[in-house]
Amino acid sequence: MNSPKIAILISGTGSNARRMINFEPLRTCCSFIVLSSKNNESIQSFCNDRKLEYLELSGDTDELNIQIERICQEKHVTHIILAGFLKKISPNIIKNYRERILNIHPSLLPKYGGKGMYGRHVHQAVFNAGETKTGITIHEVSEIYDQGKIIAQYEVTISKSDDVDQIEQKVRQLEELYFPEVVKNFVIG
Template identity: 45%
Template sequence: MPAITVCCSGSGTNLQALINAGCHIRQVICNRECPAANRARAANIPTLITESIAVQDIDPQSELIVLAGYLKILSPQFVAAFEGRIINTHPALLPRFGGKGMYGMHVHEAVLASKEKESGCSVHLVTNQVDAGKILAQRKVPVLPDDTAKSLQQRVMSQEHQLLVEIVKNWDKYCPKEEREN
């Protein structure tokens, strides 16, 4: 299991799933004070609050950077420095409902408005294009006739937590070292 840096902007439920699963979290970086930072501190994980992440902010022992509800766009220099080692969770089945402005409840509202029969979550490699990196894995959930954005979010989030933990714990299976070095 790789040593990871987790980047968050909000409630930190994906972070909590990683903590509960015993993942090796070297540090948490948040772009603002938020519940995720409090979760990290409660777990005695070194926590940094910074508006924009710089390459030098990353613990040198971290092998993987996990964007878990991180709502800032990373600089091209940052992405290049850690190419193949940054993953993002997204609350939809990419490539649908991805891109700029598609996060949180906006995604679930868009799914419902389009009358989709299923939704889900994706974990993908980060590139300089928002939500456009290689999809490592997805999990699907049905969209129910009486769903609200909140009820759909809850079902997707449950799958997102499980999928993220699975990918982190099996990082070499999902993204073999030889692929990360190309």
């Protein structure tokens, strides 16, 4: 049996992609390809240093999905991980990777999920609502934003003195702590 090949899709800095690639239990059993919807010289250099393939996608959402599907098929990708990828994934990719495509969301779903709820928008909404806790949700991807089967959730307390930046930092710490391990369990058990 071939080892798992993970396509990590990013739209931002790639911090979660770096953590997954550097996570020893994943690195020793899986291979990676990083697909970015934005120019990212830093993650490209990171991938080059590790002899990993990095590809930049271009075009509108439909064109991106065509590229993702083609690349994943050509590269024999077994799993797709959305790590800050901000584009909608096509129903065809979701169907072809059912139960093998995972996303991380910066809130405790179902709260603060859906179209337009990503990154700082989520943290601002959590702050504005006066929530006393927030967290991360790692879930399978479905045709509806942020409504796939929940694989794991981790929470953190928000104090009354926390501002949006502090909330965001607390959530990032949860991502750093838990996301690579959950991906490992999802991909290899």
